[in-house]
Amino acid sequence: MRNLLAAKPLFELAHAGRRGCTFPASDVPERSIEALVPKSQISASLPELPELAEPDVIRHFVNLSTLNMSVDTHFYPLGSCTMKYNPKRHERLARLPGLVDLHPYQVDEAAQGMLAILFEMQEMLAEISGLPAVSLHPAAGAQGELTALLVAAAYFRDKGQHRTKVLFPASAHGTNPASAALAGFECVQLKGSAHGLVDLEELNAHLDETAAVFMITNPNTLGLFEPEIGRIARIMHDVGGLVYIDGANMNAILGITRPGDFGGDMMHFNVHKTFTGPHGAGGPGAGPIAVRDFLADYLPAPVVARRGGASDKPAYRLTVPSKSIGRMRTFFGNVGILLRGYLYLRTLGAEGLKAVSENAVLNANYLMTRLSDVLPTPHGKRCMHEFVASARAVQKERGISAMDIAKRLLDYGFHAPTVYFPLVVPEAMMMEPTETESKETLDAFADAIHKIVAEDPKFLHEAPHSTLVSRPDDVQAARKPILKWEPSAS
């Protein structure tokens, strides 16, 4: 039911003199604005915002929304993204006035309910990670990485060690090297093994007293659990370095194994993934970190502490760790997302949380099996919560690429998997079904893929056919970027 008129650029819907939100007249004694603010500071004209009425705005954005696929509407097996269902109770409860209208500088005694929630969230994440000290401060996974690396840097500085290198496998997510570089470390990228795992020799070859941190995603990007993770950690610890676990794939191992138990010293959670954020078309997220005891004093500020013993003072308060690296952002953190994670964990409990991973892994293995005849998975007979299939065979035999399949899936009413990542798999199709999808959906998706690989390749090269647009020209976009609407450009 498309309405292309309403989906025109906002600016083309505007008309001079139209009003949306209006404000009341001033009720304080009238004084001219120039008497309050120096004239030189006052703008001669108004910002050139479009003039729209409320119905324009609603019709525009509601129509735009229908041009999206989303978890609420479609199966969205995007690998590495954990596109699980976002429970509606979270949206309702996160809107409670006592939570949503709370100013971040409200004094602790007037924010005890919020602090209780955040304290309990810290405790739960410590338990899930097996790492006792938690900071809820970072805004997203990448900021969690940066924060943890700065914690490590502070720790080493404090110990008088000059460690400059951060190591990571070639399959590492882009944020790992980017965060390391931003934190002032030198980046060392390690080649992986033929099995898609860490190559221990390669790791050993790069280790010395300048090695600060080894960053590893586990389960890794191929959906495999590093079987040697214990040894890797020992090797790293032996040279005095630290192990960072990128927790983006925690959905596979909740209640099964814990980063703290397999040698991790620091980790981040992606609350917007594992604990069902939701993703918000790109954000917001929350990237809390958990670290070992000896790193606790370096955590960024603030953390929530609970007063022990009987006291007539309020139970919870914000504190600054003794050797804190300081703040990484303003205010406490992305509380709205942390809250949703808290609600999720309180809903599931220990058993429910473990069932999340069990079902996520079962779903992934089932889908992998269903697709193995047409899109085999080169690495591993079994996978964790996701797997990377390859379209190389259909590409060779029928000239149908991973991209063709991905685009054509949209016509069938499915979001595409992640394609061409990781690079180690040719014609990669990285699929993460998550636990909140049914067997029926997985079967329908697998059936669609089977149909697609039998379709006319030429037809597939031009897919998708049912969407409003098909195969945008990225090159043109980047060569002469048009990054904002301008009257002439329309």
Added chain:
Amino acid sequence: MRNLLAAKPLFELAHAGRRGCTFPASDVPERSIEALVPKSQISASLPELPELAEPDVIRHFVNLSTLNMSVDTHFYPLGSCTMKYNPKRHERLARLPGLVDLHPYQVDEAAQGMLAILFEMQEMLAEISGLPAVSLHPAAGAQGELTALLVAAAYFRDKGQHRTKVLFPASAHGTNPASAALAGFECVQLKGSAHGLVDLEELNAHLDETAAVFMITNPNTLGLFEPEIGRIARIMHDVGGLVYIDGANMNAILGITRPGDFGGDMMHFNVHKTFTGPHGAGGPGAGPIAVRDFLADYLPAPVVARRGGASDKPAYRLTVPSKSIGRMRTFFGNVGILLRGYLYLRTLGAEGLKAVSENAVLNANYLMTRLSDVLPTPHGKRCMHEFVASARAVQKERGISAMDIAKRLLDYGFHAPTVYFPLVVPEAMMMEPTETESKETLDAFADAIHKIVAEDPKFLHEAPHSTLVSRPDDVQAARKPILKWEPSAS
């Protein structure tokens, strides 16, 4: 972005053992249910409801929603329906816990805020109608009619008059005769004049001492204001009858003229139309009535009264008029909709309300003018808030019917006007743009119609082409009705 899988019938998405909403275990001392309720009363089996998880349910209904056109998404010029924009502030405020969680039997002193709102709503409707006594009780326009007719019946009974006939023009809305019949009156339908107005001679011919009520929609279904309304009322009053104004078309005359000023004794409002309900895909509505002083005592219960003078008792209370016809439904009324109407009136004020009608009438006249070359309007050079154009010419010349145009408009992203009603206009297309649509939208709509009437008639007979389904078989539906899902039927 269709997902036909999720849009399958709910029952086909179910799977035994799946759970949506779960409830906690009982916390009161355990006793067997049979000890509480006789076994003979207990059902041997559970109702055969489908078993679904929350994500199933959300994905299903969200996908279904996208198969609708609606005011939020499309221009919806459905004649006689007043499909105006439904402000989002109403939805937010109607959800305030103090309003939405209030039990209808809460005692008056504990519901003073609600009663204040409802009292003010009564007052505002009295002022807008020019009729001093208001009941907010009726659930919708049709129930307002029935209520008012029963009020009239009680009034006549009380005066010892035996009046049995309700009269109305042929163009009356179906609810008018249906309500009259339900109220126990004999229905007399009057032929209209050639100009689409009331034929005074015809009216006179049917008037005698058995005439109870003349029901008239003004402005009428053709979008014309009855110029003789004053005389009509006088004639009716002269024989001792009452005049009922069907207020469905009040959007044309707010603050311009009032039913009480042009001779009406009783009327209903359609809050879901005029005061932007919203329509809810069929309901709910609210159909408050306003009547003259001498009818006030017969109004249904309850009404809200304000205590005069100083008193330590609460200001507002529910009362029963002295000769009340009783209740027409349980509880106070469709408060959620009345509340939205109240919010609307408080937002607009007198000037804003008049501007509503001015703009509604301007929009209708403009659209009528824009279409006059291809879809002329047989009755009236000018219209009020709506007009009835005719596709007779294009039908004759090109074989394109009103239905063809209506269906094809869907492909252009516009909801269709009301077609084939009223019957007095051949190939009728009844259009009510409302005031919340812009000139740009009206122009785009008119342009689309101009394009359509130039399209291939055969192509049009099969329109719409872009929707999920096209031209359902109504005859088949009625001949062997399938009114519920059954396993075999799928």
Added chain:
Amino acid sequence: MTYLFNTPDQRREMLQAVGAQSIDELFDQVPADCRLSRALELPSPLTEMELEREVSVLAGRNVAGGKRVCLMGGGVYDHFIPAAVDEVVSRGEFYTAYTPYQAEASQGSLQAFFEYQSLVCRLTGMDISNASMYEGGTSVSEAAFMAMRVTGRHDKVVVLGSVNPEYREVLRSYLSNLKCELVVLPTPEGTAQLADVKKALDDKTACLVFQHPNFFGCLEEPEELARLARSVGALSIVAFDPISLGLLRRPGDYGADVAVAEGQSLGIPMQYGGPFLGIFTCREKFVRKMPGRLVGRTTDRIGRPCYVLTLQAREQHIRREKATSNICTNQGLLALRATAYLSLVGPQGLKEAAELCCRKAHYAAERLTSIPGVKLAFDRPFFKEFTLRCTGGAEAILLKARQAGFDLGPSLSRFGTAIGDSLKDAVLVAVTEKRTKREIDDLAAALGG
């Protein structure tokens, strides 16, 4: 003027196109002597911010929401509403659409209402359901009118005194200008006396109306009542509580001809009495005589399955004074709420909710009747609601509870002669799955138990 689109310049252009000098000229058809020569006297307009402030203050003057504990009954109950229900009805495509007359542009609503009809049939065990009526009370009246049409008996309707007094009052109003007699059978013991019922029914009776669980919370003997009606050729009409069907036998099981209900319990907030949902179900053979909209399944031009409004020939817009009802606007969005609610709770959830209500209500009855001067009004089995008599007077106990943060009631005196003086010291108490043992204990303690 946030909602008005056209700017002064556009209005000028449009007037020019129309060929009018002024907007006023467009109103020339309105005779001068009818015109309002002054501005309406309404409160001054408010911006959204002001409106929110003002209405929030008014909302705050109601004793509702927040920290209150609601044990009120009488037809409206504080049941839990899953957040997903709100999400479904918050879709603009649903709540800002019109009645789905234009099928191609309304498949979403049509399918949802078809699913509503299907769910309600399964819930009740009845053959067919319409797509909604206004609320429980008018559903009862519509059922009685249908019974008159079906039986051809227009003289007498029998209704039990244990039926919600407001349902009875509505029926009385609906019949007030007709020649049909409304016989109300007293139920001094809290439920029907079968012998009295038998006596009251005869071959002029169109229908017997009863409620189960009834207004006092007590369980009737529905199978017997249906049988008695059938034995004189009258229809049995039962008003049921949807939540009770997670535990109790279904109207279809015990042979009701028509089963109607207030559907508020199915995911609809209390909002001071409406909008609610009138559920209406009946036997298949009455389909062409039943009131209200119906959605049917059919196929389209090229054979694709789809949904349409059907059997419209029963309705006012086609049949006019011969229509089976005058209803036009119905309660679509509330039917959608019920659809989402039933989809979410499913059979198991409904059972859990029903059993919780039942257990907690019995616990509450036990605790409250341990208070001196408080006793059950009727010695009858009940489901989630019960009637208490209070030596100290009904208003006194309500007030005491209210001051402690608990809302009980209504007091039966509220219903005047429809209930009668014999119960003026009685109050209703309803206990939903939301209530906790702790709350019930606290209530009992606050009342001196």
Added chain:
Amino acid sequence: MTYLFNTPDQRREMLQAVGAQSIDELFDQVPADCRLSRALELPSPLTEMELEREVSVLAGRNVAGGKRVCLMGGGVYDHFIPAAVDEVVSRGEFYTAYTPYQAEASQGSLQAFFEYQSLVCRLTGMDISNASMYEGGTSVSEAAFMAMRVTGRHDKVVVLGSVNPEYREVLRSYLSNLKCELVVLPTPEGTAQLADVKKALDDKTACLVFQHPNFFGCLEEPEELARLARSVGALSIVAFDPISLGLLRRPGDYGADVAVAEGQSLGIPMQYGGPFLGIFTCREKFVRKMPGRLVGRTTDRIGRPCYVLTLQAREQHIRREKATSNICTNQGLLALRATAYLSLVGPQGLKEAAELCCRKAHYAAERLTSIPGVKLAFDRPFFKEFTLRCTGGAEAILLKARQAGFDLGPSLSRFGTAIGDSLKDAVLVAVTEKRTKREIDDLAAALGG
């Protein structure tokens, strides 16, 4: 287990298809010695109803919402949020979608973000905007890093003491493992001393960071500051208040090279500090050096206009350690809020809001400084926020206000050494368009004015 789909029977079928005996077997890759041999110790699971009850109790323990009157500032403000903003971001298709990498399945988000970028450019008068950063503080840091890249100067960053102390702290943390010097220029008079600034800047300076209106609420001389930076080849980075641009000159007008902001004022609730919106705008020539996602317009296979993520070669997932930032997940949904907010208020609404804030803040300052012992900390023009010194101590006045239902603050002592002892008796007061004269008068009265 409302969210898990597969039933035991399905799980069995699936295991069979996979060829595994048990779910446990699927975890064989996890070495036994890493496995957790016990259950996690987490609070027991809650049904939705229980969760709602429990969280409502906790929410009730915060002093927020309801009848409170908020005059708190320091970077987060109680501005009015039109209901239509909430409606837009409540669309599941927006909030449950991922980053719009798959363009054909994400045109809705892409177009909305393109519109966001366009609106922000118009609001600020700057050339380009990215699609969002985390929040105001990290935007400042990202700007400083970009300045280093652009200027090739990695040794020195100068920031005014009147910049939000948390912004400065973030910058300090971000620089903590680098060799770059962070020079903080004290502003004892509440705004920059131009002579000091000039002295501090040199040809090693990557950028000058200032805030306008600044943390104390005072107006800086932005044009002068930008000129001083330019004169040594450093970039000028301003942190602005979006609402102020309904009244004050725009960063583009006064020559800022980079303009960043906390976007919370644009339709985002306070929610104890986040998620908020980092606005980031700069000159066109920095486009390939700027951090964060960008949406660009292009055409599709058959020439239809459409939107894509573009210039991704700057980003971590392509450029890895050479990326212009490590940001990946950004604040998309908050950018959407700002887009809806700006669309709704438009130029006129923004002006109204800004002027109301300004007028009411000045009225409040007048009233509050009439209280004995309370005076303005700085004799400088301000916009909507000001700093009060209180002889009785900061905490005392906050407490007194809080007890009367008014929230002021923060107290500047909260910021410790980042602000310094000289202002430890000072508090911030911010006045938005939501506040009324009546509230301000009541506050003054409650504080003894």
